[in-house]
Amino acid sequence: MDKLKAKHYLLQSDRQLVSELREILEQKEIKDFIQFQDFLDQNNIKNFVDFWNYCTGSKCDDRLAIWAQIFIKRIKALNTGNLERFMSSSQVGYYLTNKLSGQNQEQLYGIYLDSKNKIIAEKLIFQGTLNKAVVHPRDIFRWALIYNCASFFVVHNHPSGDTAPSPQDLKITKQISDASKMMGIQFMDHFIVSDSSYLSFRESQLL
Known part of the structure; x- marks a missing residue:
């Protein structure tokens, strides 16, 4: 399963990741920035670290938790938006x-x-x-x-x-x-x- 996840994030474009996040938020009935801000306030999320702690905690549903993991791996894999070295x-x-x-x-x-x-x-x-x-x-x-x-x-x-x-x-x-x-x-x-x-x-x- 871990290998599948590791492979999966490499095959998703930025557009797909954003689209998937939108679907996740809509399932939570979050459809605009005001509702999103209410969601952050309700879960005491004030910064990126708080968001990561929420996504890895027991309150977060599986789909958002997996999305966060994929997103973090994507950020770590990119270097200032450019590919500097041919790795794979x-x-x-x-x-x-x-x-x-x-x-x-x-x-x-x-x-x-x-x-x-x-x-x-x-x-x-x-x-x-x-x-x-x-x-x-x-x-x-x-x-x-x-x-x-x-x-x-x-x-x-x-x-x-x-x-x-x-x-x-x-x-x-x-x-x-x-x-x-x-x-x-x-x-x-x-x-x-x-x-x-x-x-x-x-x-x-x-x-």
Whole structure:
């Protein structure tokens, strides 16, 4: 169960967490800020520590307690709103889900890393529709050379919400992988993200 919870928080976007909190509060018939302030006063919650103590105490219902645990883990996992180091596919996946959430057009980013997996730069490579235009690997490797990176990964979003890779996605990923071997720059992963989920080519054994 603990492992499931640990995995679960990584797969929730900020939008999902806020939406879930709203549902929890509405179940308590808290629908505006005045009612929320009354709830805080009734439970003697004056600061964040008081809130955490309430959520871990016997008076708090299970759903709010679990939400608080997920929220705290999310805060600890983020560093000033930026991803500084490539640690795991899950960490990168939910960071990128939030980064590209709400975009109406497809965007493709190159994320460039040094030899210690620290991110050097995030570069917007393409904006439009991947099905109607070809992203050439040279557009990605041009910046890899400029930044003198040791490795990189790419990410693009699917505004439709379906993270399943298209034939074009598979084709460009294969081209990037082949080029990376020739260039001697490690291609870490390709992510497809939507507003609420992500797909990692490496996790899905497509890379």
